[in-house]
Amino acid sequence: MRSASTTPQAPGDTREPDxxxxxxxxxxxxxxxxxLGWGFVVAVLVTLALVVTSLSVGxxxxxxxxxxxxxxxxxxxxxxxxxxxxxxVMAMCGLVMQMITQNRFVEPTTTGTTEWAGLGLxxxxxxxxxxxxLVRMVFAVVAAFIGTMIFFAFLQRVTLKSSVIVPIxxxxxxxxxxxxxxxxxxxxNMQQSLGIWFQGSFTSVIRxxxxxMWAVLIVVVVVFVAADRFTAxxxxxxxxTNIGLNYRMVVFLGTGLIALASxxxxxxxxxxxFLGLIVPxxxxxxxxxxxxSNLPWVALAGVWIVTVCDIIAxxxxxxxxxxxxxxxxxxxxxxxxxxxxxTRRA
Numbered sequence: 001m002r003s004a005s006t007t008p009q010a011p012g013d014t015r016e017p018d019x020x021x022x023x024x025x026x027x028x029x030x031x032x033x034x035x036l037g038w039g040f041v042v043a044v045l046v047t048l049a050l051v052v053t054s055l056s057v058g059x060x061x062x063x064x065x066x067x068x069x070x071x072x073x074x075x076x077x078x079x080x081x082x083x084x085x086x087x088x089v090m091a092m093c094g095l096v097m098q099m100i101t102q103n104r105f106v107e108p109t110t111t112g113t114t115e116w117a118g119l120g121l122x123x124x125x126x127x128x129x130x131x132x133x134l135v136r137m138v139f140a141v142v143a144a145f146i147g148t149m150i151f152f153a154f155l156q157r158v159t160l161k162s163s164v165i166v167p168i169x170x171x172x173x174x175x176x177x178x179x180x181x182x183x184x185x186x187x188x189n190m191q192q193s194l195g196i197w198f199q200g201s202f203t204s205v206i207r208x209x210x211x212x213m214w215a216v217l218i219v220v221v222v223v224f225v226a227a228d229r230f231t232a233x234x235x236x237x238x239x240x241t242n243i244g245l246n247y248r249m250v251v252f253l254g255t256g257l258i259a260l261a262s263x264x265x266x267x268x269x270x271x272x273x274f275l276g277l278i279v280p281x282x283x284x285x286x287x288x289x290x291x292x293s294n295l296p297w298v299a300l301a302g303v304w305i306v307t308v309c310d311i312i313a314x315x316x317x318x319x320x321x322x323x324x325x326x327x328x329x330x331x332x333x334x335x336x337x338x339x340x341x342x343t344r345r346a
Contacts, residue, residue, distance in 0.1 A: 089302075096254050097111065097276065103167070104280075115174040119181045124136040152251065197267070199323045200273070218260070224292075274336060275332070309324045
């Protein structure tokens with residue numbers, strides 16, 4: 001497989017570092033390589049400040065209680081680690097999915113991927129009620145992969161592929177799968193268990209249950225390594241094929257990464273709506289569309305949004321908690337509507 005950067009340059013064309021060709025020789029936002037600079041250092045410091053804040057917020061008196069240090073290790077550290085990992089990986093998966101589909105309004109919760117992961121989790125709970133967390137995660141990942149492939153296959157057969165139609169199709173498929181899951185859960189008396197697993201909250205993330213989240217680091221690393229290939233695939237199948245890239249293999253890889261991340265996050269945390277939608281769009285407003293240079297910012301911004309929403313969820317009705325998915329859904333819906341109106345004006 002040839003890399004985009006090693007493809008011979010055609011006469012009269014200007015080839016940018018990520019393989020984007022501009023016949024007129026003008027620079028494009030997708031091809032710009034912006035250095036991280038001091039702004040990124042400040043962003044990292046902001047992330048560290050949010051992590052420290054998350055570690056210090058809670059009902060239990062960590063400093064005053066005799067077992068404060070033990071409770072800190074059992075609850076606060078696992079919860080904060082899950083916040084960082086889930087926020088970063090789901091935001092990055094949203095960016096990858098948007099590149100593959102060439103649509104800014106898609107992400108795992110607007111394409112049915114999360115609903116398929118929930119269906120897989122439900123099947124594991126019904127057929128293997130004593131199964132471990134790892135087994136349930138395998139069911140969720142496999143179901144998410146199948147569902148995402150179904151979405152891509154259906155998308156190839158849709159003649160009208162406007163920026164609005166594509167996410168609507170995905171949400172329709174997700175609604176059908178969600179309705180099927182609800183029917184099965186009601187028929188098997190599993191509705192309450194499914195609701196608890198799928199509500200999108202970090203309350204149950206404790207030591208002994210959060211460790212599978214470390215597996216999403218595989219997704220993060222692979223996305224960084226294959227960023228140029230995803231960028232080329234985002235230019236279309238013809239472009240990717242012309243530069244020697246196996247387009248179907250890249251789509252298959254992206255689908256597998258999205259399914260792996262969605263399945264793990266769904267089992268450990270639950271549903272995190274609109275996260276992969278709002279973060280890449282906000283970053284691209286300020287930095288353009290170059291996937292590789294945007295990835296660190298997308299990861300950090302995902303951590304920011306999830307951590308801030310979780311802190312709000314913990315303090316707004318303390319000592320009780322609001323599911324973080326509720327706050328994310330409100331913020332995501334507002335941003336989604338804004339992006340739709342902005343696209344329409346453009």
